[in-house]
Amino acid sequence: MDFGLSDEQRAVRDLCREFAQEVIAPAAEELDREHRFAYDIVRRLGELGIFGLPFSEEWGGAGADFLTYCLAIEEISRADAGVGITLEAAVSLGASPIHDYGTQAQKEAWLPELLAGRKLWAFGLTEPGAGSDAGATSTRADLGDGHWVINGAKQFITNSGTDISAGVTITAVTARTSGAARGEISAIMVPTGTRGYEVLPPYRKLGWHSSDTHPLAFDDCRVPEENLLGRRGGGYQQFLHTLIGGRIAIAALSVGLAQACLDAALAYAKERTAFGRSISRFQAIQFKLADMATEIELARMATYRAAVVYQGSDGKTAGEVQRLAAMAKLFASETSKRAADQAVQIHGGYGFIEDYPVARYWRDAKVNEIGEGTSEVQRMLIARELGC
DSSP, X not given: OOOOOOHHHHHHHHHHHHHIIIIIHHHHHHHHHHTOOOHHXXXXXXXXXXXXXXXXXXXXXXXXXXXXXXXHHHHHHHHOHHHHHHHHIIIIIIIHHHHHHOOHHHHHHHHHHHHTTSSEEEEEOOXXXXXXXXXXXXXXXXXXXXXXXXXXXXXXXXXXXXXXXXXXXXXEEEEOOTXXXXXXXXXXXXXXXXXXXXXXXXXOOSSOTTSOEEEEEEEEEEEEGGGEESSTTOHHHHHHHHHHHHHHHHHHHHHHHHHHHHHHHHXXXXXXXXXXXXXXXXHHHHHHHHHHHHHHHHHHHHHHHHHHHHHTOOGGGHHHHHHHHHHHXXXXXXXXXXXXXXXXXXXXXXXGSTTSHHHHHHHHXXXXXXXXXXXXXXXXXXXXXXXX
């Protein structure tokens, strides 16, 4: 079994690592403090072709594999998880459903700008009363006179309120099915500026301050019938498939953030002295660093394997892909939280001060255990695949 990266994969990883170190990292503290979206960084990532990595060249993509895309997310998140989630949401949740399920006209209309990073598309699944229960969608879309009329609300939607946000794909109940556990759920594309579609004020978040997150409201919002994405009634399965790739990408983001915690903790431990020597010479600190490094490497391998299997998945491997994605997301997200805890602990009182990046890492890490399926949901999925 070959665990090595190809020349192309290493080239993308090194490009993203250099860009993250030279451009993103120096700006991260200010972006976090000012709760400011990184427009210039997003533009430059688009110019580098990062938003188009896992997509076909026909639509302006780079034709790279899914692992290469995860390598990019890992390196970028190592510098700023807020920028990392901007990329992840734009690619895994925004552009991918259009690429995978869109008509020729929909792809021609939207993909070139999205894959170039000049526009962002959002993904509207979560609702105030549903949360992780995707089947409990209450937003409705009624078809009449050639238009879908949408009423409802979505929450925690990334990339929905920026100056370059082009629209959102939402799930909505398009018909009630007698005796069924849930109604017919379809996916519908809603462009920014559509009458009846309102992006509400941004959330006051614990972390990810450089990313854009809003609740959305739909009040008799009318879009043409052809804005249906994929087949009618296929929205639930489409979004579940989308979330599998998204969870692997969140695992990559978590690995990058965990690595940033280790980088900062190791550097601080070597510089800080106590009782006449570097604290990195004390076994208590060494054990913390060793545990962090071990867990991060295991999380990285789980994420890379899930990415490789996802790339080659078909109907026969759907269960395996879901299990590996859930395992990678679960372990990597919880690894990043433990790494952030230990990084703050190693810094002592300075870890509690915002002048040190580990304070930001600690705030950013928690949501990895919540977004795109909580840790509890991942455990449910794993148990289900085990036959429990």
